[in-house]
Amino acid sequence: MGLKADVTRARVVEFWRTVEMFSPQKVDKPDREQRMFVARPGQPLPWDPEHELAQWQLKREQAWRHTVYLGIYRRTEVFDVLSQVFEPDQESYDERPGGDSAVAAFLVGEDGRALLNSEVLSSCAWATGEVHRSQGCEPDWLSQFQDAVLDFTAEWRDFVTDAVLLGDEETPPQYVLRVLDFADLAHCLKIAVGATGTSGVLTAADIRISSQIVARRKAENPGGHDFLNSFVMSDLALVAKQAEKGDAGAALREYLRPEADIPIGRRIDVRERLDHVLARTAPQLVPGGRWPSNAAHALALSQQLAVITASGLQDEEGLIGVNGPPGTGKTTMLRDLVADLVVTRAQRLAALPEPGKAFTGRRFNWRTGEFKRVIHQWNPELIGFEMVLASTNNVAVENVTDEIPSADAIDESWRERAAEVDYFADIATALLAPDPETEPKGTSVAGQDPEGWALVAAKLGNKKNRGRFVDSFWFHKPDDQKPDDWCGMMLLLKKYELEAPDTTWAAAVEEFRTAVARVEELRTERGAVHQALERHSVLVAGVADQREAVAEAGRRVDAARARCAEAADAERVHKAETDRIALAQQAKDEQSARDRLAAAEGVIRDRRGVIERLSSGRRVAAERKVQSHEGETTERWNAHGAHQDTRPGWLVTLCTLGAAKRKWSTKDNWLAQQVAAAKHDLASAHEELAAVQWEIDAARRDLDAAAHDAESVQQSLAAGIPVPKVHHEPFETARRAVAAANRELTSAEHAQAHARAKLQALEEELGVLGGRLTDAAAALGRHYPDTTWWQDRDRRELAALWTDTEWNTARSALFIAALALHKAFLRHRPTEMRQSLQAAVDLVSGEAPRDIDPDAVLAAWQSLFFVVPVVSTTFASYARLFGHLGREALGWLLIDEAGQAAPQNAAGALWRTRRAVVVGDPLQLEPINALPFRAEQAIRLEFGVDEQWLTSHTSVQRLADRLTPLGTELPGDDAPTWVGIPLTVHRRCDQPMFEIVNTVAYDGLMIDGTAPAPGRRFAEKYPKLPESKWIDVPGDAAQGHWIPGEGVQLDRVLDTLAKLDFDMSDVLVIGPFRDIARRVVTRTESHRGLVAGTVHAVQGKQADVVVLVLGGAPDRPGARRWAASKPNLLNVAVSRAKHRLYVIGDHKAWSTLPYFTVLAAKLGRTDPV
Structure with missing residues (x-):
């Protein structure tokens, strides 16, 4: 079975590889x-x-x-x-x-x-x-x-x-x-x-x-x-080869699990099973580390559930899917996971007796050109925390890895503490700087370049990104003309080698442990509340049960007393009752015998009369009838036979032209019918005679039975009916019943006393516990699961349990303390880190030799991940970046925008990873397939793999979602679609955009958590800007899928925005077809900063204003039906808009299509202006 499964997995990957030939x-x-x-x-x-x-x-x-x-x-x-x-x-x-x-x-x-x-x-x-x-x-x-x-x-x-x-x-x-x-x-x-x-x-x-x-x-x-x-084709060859040998690894093996082997019975719908959600977000499971965001802004419940579930993978291998609809905080969720993993590694670092024990003592070597590299092997306790953020979309992964180290990603309240620790903020800032070849300086908000707060993430992937990383992270030297200029990591480590650390390792560990202790102290308090809440639930049920037990004990006592009285009465009257019953029974028996005798004699007389009447009457008549019908039948038979002899010959028939034959046949038929009728009458007569004889036989049987019964009764009466013998056993039984009733009464009274005592104890404990929980509810506020938590979905989803401001503050402080401990480690072991990081830089820059020890490569990468916990890459660059690594070499793969990734793109990354968190949304844009569907079907049939592996029918997200037991169902094409842990609180779009996407795609799954203040400020800043609407432009003339009339309306919308001095970088102009994209992109020349393109090009982006130009050639309705075949395209288009959505297109042609009916219902229609 195992070998067959390995071959099947390999064939799936080979099928994908063949598809990739066309990419x-x-x-x-x-x-x-x-x-x-x-x-x-x-x-x-x-x-x-x-x-x-x-x-x-x-x-x-x-x-x-x-x-x-x-x-x-x-x-x-x-x-x-x-x-x-x-x-x-x-x-x-x-x-x-x-x-x-x-x-x-x-x-x-x-x-x-x-x-x-x-x-x-x-x-x-x-x-x-x-x-x-x-x-x-x-x-x-x-x-x-x-x-x-x-x-x-x-x-x-x-x-x-x-x-x-x-x-x-x-x-x-x-x-x-x-x-x-x-x-x-x-x-x-x-x-x-x-x-x-x-x-x-x-x-x-x-x-x-x-x-x-x-x-x-x-x-x-x-x-x-x-x-x-194809970027991934050669990597797929490697993966297929290894999979066939059974060397797939847990994450990839799960990823390739056939649908039929998934235990769907173990799925838990988080919208229905709130008890499971409560249990899986208990304080004991909340990660110790937290991103340093505003402590008062806890994660949403669904985000916390996702972080806890992902963090739980630390002790195992595999993958989970997280469903991230637009604006639901995917990056926020991932940041908390990053913080937790950094804290966990810091805890293991703090457990070392001294920093040198972070390494095993084994060293690897290779030569890069004329330079010798030395790499130090890590202690196994400190590896497995490597995090690679990957996606098909380069913009998506760069957005995340640019956001995480940015100072804007942490709350103002944490910046002073972050500056004190200074986890290489200068390097982080340099890595965030705009690319001088593509972006001018000062292009960010307020005209300032982004500032970094900590070197916790970096974008790698393509050659340009890797080159910039190497230059800034490693080689940068201070400019002599800039006294405050910063050093790259190489110079920093050399500097550390020349000077003593500013604090001892013991002191650094103690500071970190103090932060851990504070988090755990608060965890214990909340854990006690959680346990008390569980105990309270048990007590409430226990009190109800015990009250019923007390009532039942009282009923037992009453019943026992009643039985005692009844038994005594029975004992007194039993003797008299026994005598009376005996005499009455004797008289009854005698009368019953006489009645039986009289009845038998009556039957004898009756049956004799019946036999006599039947024998002399009906039987004689029946016999005569039989004789009569026998004679008649014989006569008719003979007549018919005689007529047969008169059949005319052929000559007579010919001479009479058949008249003689017809006349003879008519009479012959009539005679045959007469014979048949006579036979029928004779059979009926026989039946009648048999019936009379049966009645006579029955009467004789009744007569014999009655005679036998009469003789038996006469004998009994002659001998005399005995008086029934009544023993004293009933009296003994009554006396035993009295004793048993007394014993039962004693037992019932004891049980009643015990039940009352237990109820009193439970009620007292419940009262004390209720008071504690009332205090806890007041302290925790919305983070406490009171009765409204179970009843009000909005209240439940908007804030994670237990994570109040105090605990959040301690957990964020712990994350920063973990970074401080990592930095202290570099101060104490600078030589080993410099040597190993130099080798890692060779790998990043592509300078490393090809044939080097995989263990050495892994140790070098682990050194880089120790300093920079998260790096990003596209799947296209993954194999080039990590091609030296083997199965399950890295700890974590974080996949973003996974719904847009074709399933084959992630295979190589999953093979090299122990654990994967797959984040995306199957209801946003799906992968663009390089093959027509029927061409891919033909290839699939040649490889003999199941349809579930068609790249046109699935995505990385869909394959991960089906494997995730925690999730929910969303509407699908033909049947509901199971998605992994759903993020539900949307914090981007104003109305009506939120309601449109929530209705079109999510079956009301999302909750509107968008703050009203930004929308109010937007409306106050642009009071003359129209509300969201649909500008109806009939599609009479078309150039491909471009409608010139829609272009006229687009220009008027853009001109209106320009006259309002609107920042055009906050405007997206999009369309479903490339014909539209090519035309709208030209508008960027006259409107600086405007972003335009297809809907596919803007996934991951957002803007204050979105203009959706529908287009669609009138003579090619299949294109419009394609755009409306699924909610995905409209979902992405609408969910880009934060404050305004303007739709331009043929209202009549589009508004009747699936999903666009909702758009038409929610947006007011206007004529062209």
């Missing part, structure tokens, strides 16, 4: 400013001395490196080819991936020569060519593609190489490479098109060249990176 990376559009050029005949190439790049003055340590993209094609072309082979429903509409890609690519050095081992063949182009050739798909595509890659590599390498200088046994052969010109590139394109079989299938004509400035020492290093194909 190529995008190739940027030509842009001189971004140094993306189109290669054209007769024009210089970027490495030619005549090219404009030759005028650039690079630093000595810099060099040019160029990426050549061969055969540019639109990714929609792939979709079109697949749709031709796997014909879709003509009424359907598939959201298609946009952008361009290429058939092949390779790197060229600054001297114009190709870099061997950099060549990449597009899996998407090759697979598209195969589909076109075979008009279908095959399960061995993966191996066939590898063969095609080998063929392409050989032919391409042979072409770009002028000669090969053969070496001896010790010297490898050397390739002499030609300097490439346009004709050479064109020939490389021809090789690539031939290798992929895409001639006439994809346009694949243009060649683009991207030129990058790189470190000179890396310029000739191809890097081994696939910059053309």
Whole structure:
């Protein structure tokens, strides 16, 4: 069974890998400013001395490196080819991936020569060519593609190489490479098109060249990176291989659990089972660490339940899903989880006898260039806390990792204490600074760059982020011109090595333990209240039960007394009663015998008369009737036989033209009927005779029985009826009953006394406990589960239990104390940390050797996570970042916007992780599939995997939700959808936006927790701004899905906002289709700061004002039906708007569609202005 399950899991991953063949990376559009050029005949190439790049003055340590993209094609072309082979429903509409890609690519050095081992063949182009050739798909595509890659590599390498200088046994052969010109590139394109079989299938004509400035020492290093194909495809190959060997790990194994193997009977609906919610949020389970937010602002109950459940994974492995509808505080929830994990690691750190015991003493080594690296292995107690925040959406993960270290993420009341600890706030601030290449300085709120409070998170992932992290975190040196400039971590640790710590390790631990003690003291108090509350519930039920027990004891006493009296009366009268009964019974028996005798004699007389009458009357008549019918039957039979003899011959029949035959037949039929009637009458006569005989036989039987009974009674009467013998046993029984009743009375009276005493004790305890709980309820306020907590859902959900201001303050202080202890550790062990972090920086920057000890890699990463608890990456960059790591190497994977992530994207990350918290919403945007549905179905059938693994039907969030026993049900397409722990308190949108999304998508799950003050301030600031509304623009004329009339209305809305001096960075203009997005994006040129695009592009964003431009070609209603097929798109669009929503579109065409009916009902309709 285990082996079969491993193979099944592996086939699912292989299926996903095949799907990923059709997910190529995008190739940027030509842009001189971004140094993306189109290669054209007769024009210089970027490495030619005549090219404009030759005028650039690079630093000595810099060099040019160029990426050549061969055969540019639109990714929609792939979709079109697949749709031709796997014909879709003509009424359907598939959201298609946009952008361009290429058939092949390779790197060229600054001297114009190709870099061997950099060549990449597009899996998407090759697979598209195969589909076109075979008009279908095959399960061995993966191996066939590898063969095609080998063929392409050989032919391409042979072409770009002028000669090969053969070496001896010790010297490898050397390739002499030609300097490439346009004709050479064109020939490389021809090789690539031939290798992929895409001639006439994809346009694949243009060649683009991207030129990058790189470190000179890396310029000739191809890097081994696939910059053309799916980011996760190679990682899926590794995961599939390991899964087949049973090396999947707990988190990934759970993730790939088939639907049929999920014990849905163990699911607990948190909206229904409040007793479970109360038990699972008990003070004993509340995390010790808390984010330093406003202590008076506790988490919502659902957030606290999610944090506690996630924190509970520390003692096990696996994953949970958290359903995070828009505006319900996903980041807030994750921050508290981060705080708890940092505190837990600090507790283990404090338990060490001395800081050196944080390491095992084992050291690893590797060389980066000429430099030797030393990495120190960590004590197992201190590992497993590594947190990676990942998502498909780069903006989503960067938003979280930018928010966590930002000073705005902590309450004003904590900033002084945070500054005292100073957990590398300068480095955090540097990492938060805008990217000088894309964002000007001072672009944040109030024109100031963001300030960091602590180095608790950093964004890694893509090369640019990693480079910025390495420069700021590690290498930064103070500017001599800036006396207050800061140091990077490398210089800080070197400084720590040269000076004594400002406090002893014992003192640092004691300070931390003091904070722990305060938290635990308050926990104990609240735990006592919780236990008292549980005891109170038990007592209330116990008192009710005991009162019933006292009443029952009283009833027993009364009944026992009554039985005593009854037994005594019975004892006195029993003798007389026995005599009377005996005599009466004798008389009754004698009279009964005489009555029986008289009755028997009557029966004898009656039966004799009956027999005589039947024998002489009815039987004689019946016999005569039989005789008569026998004669009649014989006569008719003979007549019919005689007639048979007169049947006319053929000649007579012919001569009379059949008349004689017809006449004879008529009479023959009549005679046959006469015979049948006679036979029937004869049978009836026989039956009548038999019935008379049966009555005679019955009467004789009755006569015999009555005669026998009469003889028996006569004998009894002759002998005399005896008087019944009455013994004294009834009297003895009555006397025993008296004794038993007395004993029972004594027992009942004792039980009554005991029940009364127990009731009194319970009532006294209940009274004392009730007083304590009254005091506790007054102290805890809304954080105490009084009777209204059970009855009022809004009151229940808005605030977590037990976490009052006092405890929240202590828990936040503990988190800061934990950071202080981590920093103190660096002060006491700076050398080990500097050495290990230097190795980690090699890994982040890509400088580390490829073939190094995985244990050394892991120890280096663990060192980085010790200093920076959370790092973020997209799934696309995950394998490149953590590719050296193996199964379950890291502690925690925090997945954000998981509803938008295709299921295959998370497989590699889950394989490398012990525990995963998957946060997202299946009712917001779903993954955009690179394949038409029917094409994916065909691939699935070839692999023989279940439909539940279709990437077009599921997401990372859906797979995690189904595995999470705590959750609830939300409306689904065909049946309710189970979601993991739901976050329910929404704190973003004003009305009517909140009511729209809560109705359309969440079945009323969410609670409106949006503070009224921001909405009031907004209305006061812009009193002339209209309320949210639907501007009705009939879609008569269209350009694709763009309606020009809607564009006119959009411009008027934007102009109105501009005249009100509205900050356009707080405006989103979105549409469901790319045709709309392309048009609305042009408005950003005239309205600085405006954000515009498709609905997909703005998930994770929010704005004061959202303008939703619906569009929709009138002659292509399938597109509108697609947009309204699920609540997701409308949910995301509406929930971006904090204060105003303006919908522009054809009210008649859209308002009758599913979900848009709600939008139409909640928004007032107006004519164009």
